[in-house]
Amino acid sequence: MVGQGAALDACGRLRSGLIVPAILETTQVTKQYPQSEQQILSGVDLSIDPGETVAIMGPSGCGKSTLLNIVGLLDQATTGSVSLEGESCAGWSEEQRAATRCRKIGFVFQRHHLLPHLSVLENVLIPTVPARSGEGARERAQELLAQVRLDHRLAYRPAQLSGGECQRVAVVRALINQPALLLADEPTGSLDHDSSAAIGDLLVSLNREMGLTLVVVTHAADLAERMGRVLTLRDGTLHA
């Protein structure tokens, strides 16, 4: 959706010229779990432009992952709205949300969540099944795996890989359907320094080379520093 004129976005930043809608936008998002009296998120406004890289930081338990799950359509906000590419996700069915996740969003979790009985290549191809990505998927997967230097491990099972390698496979899996938005939840949380650095390099390079929008939840300051924008979640709201 393309509009004209200048406007302020939800965060008060001026957009000019052709108005390109935010790839991701949240308005007054709150979250309270049924069994909990505490509100995890209390009115989060966030707008992320296409190609932007954003790091969200904050102390443990502040709601970073919850926010990421909400914007990634893995969870629903108690109140407030989420829009993707200018389209509100309010009222979407489970299946609509799943289809959107499949086509537009890539996820990288703290743990890789690779299926242990499948090979590296098969794990990468898993999202292509509901997306019906066709025959090119296998070649694309091999290319991506080559980019992350895992082309020699195509037939390996996850148990035969190192933690860093598993996480690289998870990143490739998140990219296989060519999403516009990549969400990473502490992608280096369980990795050593070198592996963490490698994953950081990979994510940044993906942004540069593919124009991928990147939202990373992390505790790692060095990774956060490599993002274009760093936001801190505190007391249920985001702060620049």
Next chain:
Amino acid sequence: MRTRYALRGFRHYWRSHAAIILGTAVAAAMLVGSLLVGDSVRHSLRLFALQRLGQVDAAMVTHGHYVDGGLAARLSATLREPVVPALTMHGVVLVEDEAGERRQLNHVQVIGVDARFWALSPGPAPTITADSAAVSRNLAERLEIAAGQEVSLRISRPSLMPRDAPLAARSEKLTRRGTFGVSAVLSDQEFGRFSLAANQIAPYNIFVDLAWLQQTAGLVGKVNTLLTGGPENRTVPLQDGLDLSWKLADVGVSLRPCDGGLQLESERVFLTPATATAAMLGEGAVGTLAYLVNKISLGEKSTPYSFAISATPSANSALSLVPEDLEDDHAVINQWLATQVDAEVGDTIAVAYYELLPSGKFEERTREFSVHSILPMSQFMTERDRMPEFPGLTDVDSCSDWDVGMPMDEAALEDEANEAYWERYRETPKLAVTLEAGREMWANRFGNTSAVRYPGTELQIEDLQRELTSALSASALGLFFVPVRELALRAVDEAMSFGELFVSLSFFLIASALMLTALMFVFGIQQRAEEIGILLGVGWPRPQVALVLLGEASVSAVLGAGLGSIAGIGVTKALLAGLTGNWQGAVAGTPVVFHLEPATLLIGFLVTVICALLAMALTLRKLLRREPRALLAGSWQVDQAAAAGRWIQVAGWGCFLGALGCVGFGLSGAGQHAVYVFFGAGFLLLMSGLCAARFLLVRLDQRGRERLTSLALGLRNSTRRRARSLTAVVLLASGTFLVIAVSSMQQDLARYAHQRSSGTGGFAFIGEATLPFPDPLESAQAQETFRLEDSLNFISCKVRDGDDASCFNLNRAQSPRLLGVPVEPLASRGAFVPSPDDELWQLLNLDLGPNVMPGLVGDANTAMWTLRKKVDVEQGDELVYRDESGAEFRVRLVGQLPSPLTILQGTVLISHANFATRFPSEPGYRMVLVDVLQGREGQAERLPARLERFGLALTPALTRLQEFHSVEAAYLRIFMILGGLGVVLGTLGLGALVLRNVLERRSELALLRAVGYSRKALRSMVLGEHWLLLALGLLLGSVSALVAVSPTLAAPGMHVPVAAILSLLATLAAVGVLSVMAATRWALSGRLLSALRDE
């Protein structure tokens, strides 16, 4: 520390352990329940055996002949213990109610007793007089009578001289009737169940006054049963006591003065071979054999129906008409005969006579003799008083009144000259030949000597008697005691083990429960893989980890087995309730009482604990082989393509070929091994199917790699935990195997009942008479006597009572009932055999040497289950019997009627000829097979009325078959229910597997959901995975079942109920599909994606 660790583990993982406890409890309950059924049946059989025998320890029963009742008193004095005489026979009891309606009960055991009998009874003596009788409770209930009411009793009137013997009277009234007031109705505890036969089914008994029965049956002073109570410290062995006590008179043999000396003779006309042999050893003994010949002729002249005598050639002309020099082809004739036929010395006369064939028919033969000498009538007249007494012959005035068991020419009987001879000389023989020649012509199965003469006077009688009794043993005359109590208890001990039977019936269920236990255990252990990895990682040795985990599991196993053992008592009571209710056919209606042996409970408990621990140890072993790193990393979860894959393929093919071998063996006619074939082939097929299923899963995994789809992902999931998946497949397959196998074994008896090859032999009816009818119903004489229609064809059989070896008798039959059958009529009809050309019946004519005769078992089930004997012409098992003279002979089981079930179940068939040889005195016929022209069944139904006095019960052959089949049907129903429970366990296992798989992989499924898989796609994936296992289980179980039962289905009269099997399979599939759906829905319910957050 280890104990505490195990106990803590047990407490912490109580949910997992609850499932193990449940599985173990089911296994223990079924095992203990089955074993206790065995205890209860055995206890009940023992109870019945003791009730029917009371204090009786040994019994002497003289089949077909009678002894003097005084023997009991003499034997009692010798042994210094009570010996009780009784006269038992079959009878028919009739009652008439106030409305004039008459009820009749056939096959009643009539027991003539005096006061001595009740000393052997556990209860008090009832009042029994000539007017009053006591009856057993079952008889009273069957006829709906009570004490004080009146009953009529009809008995057969046995003849001292066997009715089938040549010259035996036939028109003698065969039955007698008496009326009694019922003085008491005796319960089982009051000796109402008295019987000497090893059978748990209580006979219908009526106890009457011994003297009355003797009088009415024409057996004054005679008995056929002696009973002893058997003190433990008997000083004189029973048989020795008998040898010391018996006298010639006891067996109807007497020595009397006669013209010229002494004569030993029998009231049964013919001396038994043993008696004759011993008697001929006496000094100067002259043996004789008298006969009635049909005609003596010379050229055109002849005289009909004449007595003839053969005697040992002797110089003592006072004892023998046959001179020392008489050759076997010479004869001495009297003057009257010489005159009648114009015979002179040197002439050749022809003697026509009847020979008694083994079939009971008479065939006329002629033998020529040269006249050696012609003696005056005075010399021949000395024989008149020495001739045997033939009732119906020697006691009538005119030849035309003769009543003998041989066909006679009425015109010849009225020959005037012969009539005149009869009037003047009576039974004086007209001709004498050597004993050798006489025996060649007239010897028959009843004997070859009618008297033995000795020189001497009356004073020597006692010495001669003493000599004879010492030369003969009592047992040689058929007087021998049988240790009935010992045999009864042996029959109980050797009876079919219901414990084993029910363990076999519930084997698959018990195995399924144990597999389920192992599955639950493995679920629990796999959940704790990381914990095991940590223990191994921190240095615990593997055996120690195994010990701790098994120790923890043993708490569950002990608890489960304990609870299950207690529940097993309930299972037993439920099974017994079934056995006295819907399944009562399985125990032939026997009221089985609950009995608990603590040792059985303990055995069931221990076996279950051991089996459960073994099953769990096997699963644990596999997990403990993993490296700690793999356990900690969770990478143990994927089954690698096992290196042993090739060996499993080899094993699979081996099992398959073994199963084919079993089936081939079964199809080749090894009927007696059908049960082993069934279980062997079934087990091997299940195993080979399991290997095939494993192979399929591996292939699916490989194929799935080529193209990734939702379906392929789902199917490949089932290959991840092959052992787990295969356990579910086996669980389902076992239950399905049982249910399909049982349902395919349904016999449609009616469908083939008209065929000769079926279990009915193509006969429309089978008749069983309480009292023997004298002539075979197929004979012209019987057809005339009983006015039998032409539309009916008969095959009459002789019956020698013995143990019922049918499925109605739970005891092990020691001496099965023998049927004497006519071979040719059965063979020519092709009855009971696949085709009329079949040679099976001819086996009964085989000559197997002295003292062995061929026998056929009444059907395949009798051979396999009741007798448990091998049948083969060369190497068949042999059953030992005693003939009526007490001599042992063997019946080799050369074959069996091929149908699993026939109307002759429980019997051993021998040829008429062999039967007659061993049991010549067995009177008449008590079984008849009836062929009826189509549409004339009504005529057959009139038969019982025409043979009412013989208590003939006519049963449609199909009904008889169905009665026998009810036992099998009851077992099949039990099997079906247990198989159904097996399917339930299999389904539970599959459901548990679904839940476990989904819960275990919840984060994986959440990931799939996160990357865009729809809920429907996930559900399809999970359903596809588990439906595959369901399909494999059902397919494997049903194919294995159908192949395993194929030998049984190939038997005559069997057919595959395709529609029933398909509908059953559809039901099983539907139940499985629904349970998988329910488990899937439940497992996937809730917010799956939260699993990603819970990482």
